[in-house]
Amino acid sequence: MSDEFLERYHRRPGRTSFGLQPWRDDSGRSSYEVLASRLGGAEPSRRILDLACGEGHLLALLDERGFTPLWGLDRSEDELAVARRRVGPAVELVHADARSMPLPTGGFDVVLCHMALMLIAPAEAVLDEIARILRFGGELVALTNRKIDDPAYDALLHRIRGITAEAGLPRLRLGDPRFLARSGLAQLFCHPRYDERSLTIEDFEVHARLPPARLWPPLQTMYDIVRLPQALQAELEARVLEEWSLLTDPDGMVHCSQGMRLISVRTAR
Ligand SMILES: C[S@@+](CC[C@H](N)C(=O)[O-])C[C@H]1O[C@@H](n2cnc3c(N)ncnc32)[C@H](O)[C@@H]1O
Numbered sequence: 001m002s003d004e005f006l007e008r009y010h011r012r013p014g015r016t017s018f019g020l021q022p023w024r025d026d027s028g029r030s031s032y033e034v035l036a037s038r039l040g041g042a043e044p045s046r047r048i049l050d051l052a053c054g055e056g057h058l059l060a061l062l063d064e065r066g067f068t069p070l071w072g073l074d075r076s077e078d079e080l081a082v083a084r085r086r087v088g089p090a091v092e093l094v095h096a097d098a099r100s101m102p103l104p105t106g107g108f109d110v111v112l113c114h115m116a117l118m119l120i121a122p123a124e125a126v127l128d129e130i131a132r133i134l135r136f137g138g139e140l141v142a143l144t145n146r147k148i149d150d151p152a153y154d155a156l157l158h159r160i161r162g163i164t165a166e167a168g169l170p171r172l173r174l175g176d177p178r179f180l181a182r183s184g185l186a187q188l189f190c191h192p193r194y195d196e197r198s199l200t201i202e203d204f205e206v207h208a209r210l211p212p213a214r215l216w217p218p219l220q221t222m223y224d225i226v227r228l229p230q231a232l233q234a235e236l237e238a239r240v241l242e243e244w245s246l247l248t249d250p251d252g253m254v255h256c257s258q259g260m261r262l263i264s265v266r267t268a269r
Pocket residue numbers: 006010016017051052053054055056057058073074075076079096097098099113114115116119120
């Protein structure tokens with residue numbers, strides 16, 4: 001069910017980067033830039049894979065910064081078609097499932113994954129595959145979201161839950177929830193092919209400050225909203241805008257923050 005839903009959602013490419021576009025960390029960086037900055041400078045011949053690369057936002061950033069050789073892999077042909085137009089011809093794009101990748105064993109130095117690892121279940125299947133394609137001592141660096149308390153974001157989640165329940169829809173459960181809890185991550189990377197002592201988990205936040213009507217379109221790309229029928233999306237929008245209008249500052253802006261997490265781990269040597 002979760003795979004089919006993701007497949008349908010990603011037939012319309014580019015929603016993820018559009019949804020994340022207004023959000024910046026305390027240093028003014030997008031979450032893509034935060035992940036890219038973990039690579040340091042471009043070192044020649046470091047083989048980098050962007051796993052579940054979507055429409056290539058991160059790949060384009062890395063390509064511009066001179067990282068090479070670069071690969072991107074995704075299960076959505078539509079997302080990959082956009083990626084193909086965004087990145088240079090040297091970037092290799094692979095249409096495949098992250099749980100069974102047609103890529104060589106030990107063929108990569110770094111696997112990056114932006115906002116996708118937690119969507120892939122079971123976690124063991126994708127982690128085994130990542131460990132297989134990384135060289136010994138290679139690094140996985142993944143960026144995921146995490147729950148924080150934020151009045152504007154909580155108001156949205158509260159309203160989504162309400163409208164979903166009123167419509168009698170089941171909760172949308174995507175991926176493997178162990179990726180979203182620190183304890184789950186510690187458990188997952190207690191794995192013969194990963195060096196659990198190398199595991200680092202860094203939490204940070206990204207913020208947006210916009211008038212309510214401009215905050216809605218990026219957040220409307222959320223999986224839990226897109227799956228609602230159009231009429232319910234319109235109803236949700238009206239309720240959320242009303243609630244956000246009570247949270248605006250004197251300039252008419254609403255401040256909204258989302259929790260992010262940067263996870264890094266090396267394969268065992
Ligand atoms: C939230 S989007 C993130 C895309 C991109 N990393 C970004 O942040 O812009 C999730 C991506 O994961 C891909 N995906 C989901 N399940 C997958 C799987 N089993 N194997 C490969 N890609 C998958 C989707 O097609 C989609 O492009």
